Amino acid sequence: MQEAELIERAELEGAFVGRERGLWGDAFYRLSRNRLAMAGLVLLFVVAGIAAAAAYIDTVQRYDPYSDQIYTALQEAPSWGHFFGTDNLGRDNWARVWAGVSISLQIGIGTQIVVLIIGLTVGATAALGGRFTDNVMMRLTDVTYAFPDLLFIILMRSVLAGRDWPVISNPKLQIILAIACVNWTIIARLVRGQMLSLAERDFVLAARALGASPWRVVIQHMLPNSLGPVIVAVTFGIPIAIFAEAALGFIGFGLPPPTASLGRLVSDGYAYVQVNYWVVVFPAAAVAILMLCFTFVGDGLRDALDPRSR
Amino acid sequence: MRAVKWLLPLGALVALLLVVVACGGDEEGGTATPGATGTPKPGVSPTAEAQAPAAQQQIIVQSGQPEFYDPHRSNFEQDIAIARALWRGLYQLSVAADGGIVAVPAMAAAEPTVNGNVYTVKLKAGLKWSDGVPLTANDFVYGIQRECDAAVASPYQYVLGASILGIVGCDEYFTALGTTDAPLTPTDAELQALRDAIGVKAIDDTTLQVTLLAPKPTFTTIMSLWAAFPARKDVIEQFGDKWTDPGNIVTNGPFILTGLTAGAGGQVVLEPNPNWALEPKPALRKITIKFIDDTEAAFRAFQTGELDITNIPAPEIPTIQADATLSKEFLKVGAARIWSVEMQMKNEVIAKPLVRLALSRAIDRATLVKVVYNDSFLPATYWLVQGLPGFQGNAAFEDTVGYDPTAAKKALSDAGYPNGEGFPTLTLTTLDRPDRKAEAEFLQKNWKDILGITINIQTVDAKTRSSTFNTENFELFPGGWQNDYPDPENSLIGLFDTDGGNNHYNCSDPDIDAKLAAAGKETDNAARIKLLQEAETLIVTKLCGAIPIYQNAFLYLVNSKMAGLKPNGQIDAAMPGNWCPECWYVKAQ
């Protein structure tokens, strides 16, 4: 999961500078001009739409992704009866892939929401709380960054497994929290950097000179202007989280059966790839497509929010 | 042209996928070409087929990564496999003419003379260690004392202790320092006295005398195990913990350790011991054992020719059966391992006998084995595995606890949960591995369809799973038992008696306790086996703590150039036929 940092930095290399005025309208206009980004957005909606349809409409889903185990149709290649083929227990891959898309999106987005909350809190506190708080927060960030993600995730999952605690026992939530807890450092550093540079800006100094309370300054002036790169980072963070969950599933710490995220489908299918590679190909393609969409949208957002045009 | 820009990558991705399709290997699911099963061929001379010249007598074998090369610290099968190639005990387990397992004299000259509790064993003449030093009875004394020494902390000490073989003084010496909460501080002299009081003595260089707490028919069997291997006092005292390193190590078995790369991905190299006393002498000049815990990776390495013998994961069976070459190299060996769904008897719902009966009768074992394991295992309603003395088999239990959806529904209904109404959701705890998950998903659906009950599946890693079991923190737990040695007492005593160390499902039944206690004391072998059978009958018909589902098999791929393997699932560990690695050889091409 150091790859998360790699990917985020790569996408953010556009070297953000804070904006002087909220340019959301302008940004949206520029985004809509970006064909790639719009194509990605449209595809994303289509994919999410089909996944949602499959969850509620039986004719779209065609089979139940978990309990329709047809033992006479094991490991089949794609056919009219099974668009994506079947898996080792005779379950329909089409249904499973769409269920997987839905779960992966939930995990990806859920993770980023948590990341956003933690990252904003830590970053803002660091930037605005004075030198000592800044030091403490940054050391906390360092420790989290240096801490091997995998160990933390394994430990967290192991400590929580098998306990009957009310909310935290939900495995999806555990995975979301686990991935979020190791990936918030990027957002935190970003927010801190943004806010630090904004704090010196004229419009902020002016607001404070006019007697605005610190809170108001933060919420009304600084936060909106920091959000640009943060939004971009969060957008790129979604597929990273999906990847991370897949990797976790690969080493045995993923979601419990029978729920299957895309990553899970791929890593479970890895055991059967020489018998029936379709089991891996379709979820892998789904992961790739989601990744592409988020990448294009993220690129578009970055270009739209960046004062320097391409 | 912008639109083309994204169409192209996506189109090319599809093209990539098509390439994958075109280059995919043979595909054909379904019909199986049955692989060879492991029926040992007794009495076949190891040189039955012509051997390849010495330069080609080298093989590469896969096993899991061992912990220790010290036989008195060996715990898991990969450790034991190597220990057995390097050392031999007084007796060794081998396959008899009728296919059964017998303990034949190895270092010993003959069967022991028994006088009450005292067993006297004479060693063969002229035995030597690999460095030429004569092998004496003192080496066996030292080995057994070592096994009972808490400073060594052998995980198999209990086999020589009161609960199994019962060598006098072994447990007393082992617990001399007390427990963590109540430590004892004996003086050095007291410790030495306890050590000397262990019931094993060298009457002379070739005579060993072992004193037990009570006579045991399993004496020669236990003396075949790695726990009772001999050890060289001078070597161990000289090199300390490094005594098993190549160059320091001294062995009395068919091979000696000449190379070692520790750690994951490492390997050991075994070469023939020039002073190996018995027959046959090893034909192989070199065995390289590579440590690969991931059987998927091992399977792929076998396909590229980088391994000659390997364990394979069950999910790959269709791939193997679909391939012309691989299907001939596939080896399936029925194992001394029974798999079941263990149930926590302290749970109030599970405590009801009719509920357990319903759960058992609703499991379609045959389909489970077929769909999840490609028919490589044996559906079972019994606990004592095929190959053990006292085996009763499905015939005895199929009608009582076997698959019968109607009977299952009725049992659940009689228990007060018609169609599963009011039945609480139970949790099934299993390992996060493709085959175990598939099994759990199958059971979940099976029980839902027939009984209407809901099961939650919880997947954990190996240590957490073991911990869940040991702390009795489970409801339903797929688990089983693999025999340490081929005797039915090992399958039952300690597992189903009320205070049994492995009885974490809390099976507690006075009848079962009585039978097992009686079997532990019985000296007549036939009577003892009968008592154990009766115990099994009670355990299975009452489903006391476990619902048997299948008997495992070991699954291997063996390069067709290999010969001389005599696989037997009762006594093999980690490799096929590894009870006699000196029997292996490479055929002449």
Next chain:
Amino acid sequence: MGPGPAGPHTWVEVMTAYAIRRVLWLIPVLWAVATITFFLMHAVPGGPFTQDRSLPESIITALNRRYNLDEPLWKQYLHYLWNILHGDLGLSFRGDRDVSVLIRDGFFVTAQLGILAFLVASFFGLALGVLSALNQNGPLDYVGVFVATVGAALPNFILATFLIVIFAINLGWFQILGWGGPEHVGDLWNVSAWNVKKLVLPVVSLSFLPMAYIARVTRASMLEVLRQDYIRTAQAKGLAEQVVIMRHAVKNAMIPVLTLMGPIAAVLVTGSFIVENIYSIPGVGRQFVEAVQRRDYAMIMGTTLFYAAIVAVANLVVDLLYAVVDPRVRYG
């Protein structure tokens, strides 16, 4: 950051002070990591001797006594810290081997894999990015963008799976078991210790994703630099175009790429567990996860601290390099 403190402070002095401050900060950070790891790992269910076939109490007592696990937790913690200060990382429960030796041997292999992957990713990534930018919207650009996009969209274990099935099993070009390089430092110059057939697939599997990102960033950065005025100025002056490009454009285009090098180095050098697992490579990444799975306490602590130290040092090196390359950066 505001203006620097008063007095003569050369750039070298400032950077050295900064570097020293960062290194000193390493100590409390590592201590925090060690402490959290220590107590967390003892909180996880199951210990090193937990197994399905329950061991009798007396055996567990003997094993705990042998490894000092029968002491109260705080005492074990203090012992461990004391030992670390003396350079003793303890023994692995598996074979009683020295943790520092195991990590050293494992890191030797992982570093080879990481360095090779780094070189491959950098070389091909940069080449692809530069060529794509020079050929913008041409066929080479399409190929470059495609490869970079696909590479960034495939998790490395998917890629590895297909590589193995196609190139090793079906075509038989490569081998997949173990590491194709020397496993001991002494064998580094020993030609027979290198087996190229085994090196290719693991290195490709590991380097593909970073290569894709380097290519994308390089391309974007190149495109931007090529539009800059000073490039046009140089072109107007009539210097050979190639010289212009190589000297000015590439060098300036590299600056943003450098920000990637830290995370890339961390990813590669600490070892991708998945790649090491798939190819049975005896590296540190694999040692680490196996240690966690087996509750091998000393090994967990050792690999965690090692990992944390490497990541911190890699970041420091990159931050320093960034300052060297881009004179606008100041760490006052």
